[in-house]
Amino acid sequence: xxxxxxxxxxxxxxxxxxxxxxxxxxxxxxxxxxxxxxxxxxxxxxxxxxxxxxxxxxxxxxxxxxxxxxxxxxxxxxxxxxxxxxxxxxxxxxxxxxxxxxxxxxxxxxxxx
Amino acid sequence: xxxxxxxxxxxxxxxxxxxxxxxxxxxxxxxxxxxxxxxxxxxxxxxxxxxxxxxxxxxxxxxxxxxxxxxxxxxxxxxxxxxxxxxxxxxxxxxxxxxxxxxxxxxxxxxxx
Numbered sequence: 378x379x380x381x382x383x384x385x386x387x388x389x390x391x392x393x394x395x396x397x398x399x400x401x402x403x404x405x406x407x408x409x410x411x412x413x414x415x416x417x418x419x420x421x422x423x424x425x426x427x428x429x430x431x432x433x434x435x436x437x438x439x440x441x442x443x444x445x446x447x448x449x450x451x452x453x454x455x456x457x458x459x460x461x462x463x464x465x466x467x468x469x470x471x472x473x474x475x476x477x478x479x480x481x482x483x484x485x486x487x488x489x490x
Numbered sequence: 491x492x493x494x495x496x497x498x499x500x501x502x503x504x505x506x507x508x509x510x511x512x513x514x515x516x517x518x519x520x521x522x523x524x525x526x527x528x529x530x531x532x533x534x535x536x537x538x539x540x541x542x543x544x545x546x547x548x549x550x551x552x553x554x555x556x557x558x559x560x561x562x563x564x565x566x567x568x569x570x571x572x573x574x575x576x577x578x579x580x581x582x583x584x585x586x587x588x589x590x591x592x593x594x595x596x597x598x599x600x601x602x603x
Contacts, residue, residue: 381532408590419494419581420533420594465532469590477523477546478592480532 381481383466388487395453397484399466402447406468409442410478411451414463423451423464453486461488494595496582502601503572510568511598515584522565523592524557525581526550533581539565540587572602 380402389395401409410425426433426440426449433440439452453460463483469476495514503509515522520541525533536555538546541562551557554572559565569576579599583592 412594419596420583422591422593425590467532476590476592477535477538477548478525478533479535482530482532 381466381468381479383464383481383484385482386485386487388489389456391456391458391488391490393456395451395456395460395486395488397451397453397464397466397486399449399451399481400447401449401466401468401479403468403470403479404444404447406470408469408476409440409449410465410467410469411438411440412465412467412480414465414483416462420465456486456488458488458490461486494582494584494593496580496595496598498598499596500599500601502603504603505574506571508568508570509572509600510566511580511600513565513567513582513584513595515563515565515582516593517563519584519586519593520562521585521587522559523583523585524565524567525583525594527579527581527597528577536567569600572600574602576600577602 382400411423412420424435437454441450463485465483466481467478497512522539524536527533535548536551537557539559554570557567579597581597582595585592
């Protein structure tokens with residue numbers, strides 16, 4: 378079955394690193410995504426990783442993928458108060474011709490100054 | 491083009507009424523997706539179009555829901571005989587065929603009284 382699990386809350390201090398974890402179940406997923414949602418706003422794509430990669434770095438963001446354990450993580454370096462938001466992990470499920478995304482319930486990141 | 495737009499942003503209706511939402515994708519995108527997000531949950535896939543063809547429908551899409559994309563550009567999502575359980579944020583996303591990034595609109599928040 379298709380399921381994506383995330384821890385629900387993470388609280389960090391400004392300047393620290395944040396690590397948000399995710400597990401997924403579909404081994405045929407081709408891409409895994411991290412989206413950010415701020416209150417009252419839509420989903421913003423932060424980054425994604427192809428399933429044959431182990432790591433992807435983009436400025437303050439580092440994505441690690443352990444395909445054997447179906448574990449994905451997002452590390453935010455030097456976390457700022459503006460990073461406070463809900464972070465969603467998503468896996469792509471290839472259907473007949475397109476790609477639907479299966480999302481986790483989201484991790485609420487709270488950054489205190 | 492400023493991104494995916496959705497209209498209205500908020501809709502309050504009484505149980506039993508019909509509602510229709512509109513999504514305008516990014517102009518060069520030929521794929522369009524509808525998702526539903528309830529409080530405390532991640533978005534759930536509803537349906538997907540490639541050009542004007544509706545190619546996938548989730549089992550979440552009951553007979554009261556219908557989506558169209560008549561000219562392969564904007565799409566409408568209609569809910570007939572609304573129920574309180576339909577209260578949610580309805581999100582639209584678009585992408586270009588062969589591209590792995592789905593860009594989301596701000597959503598339409600539906601409240602059924």
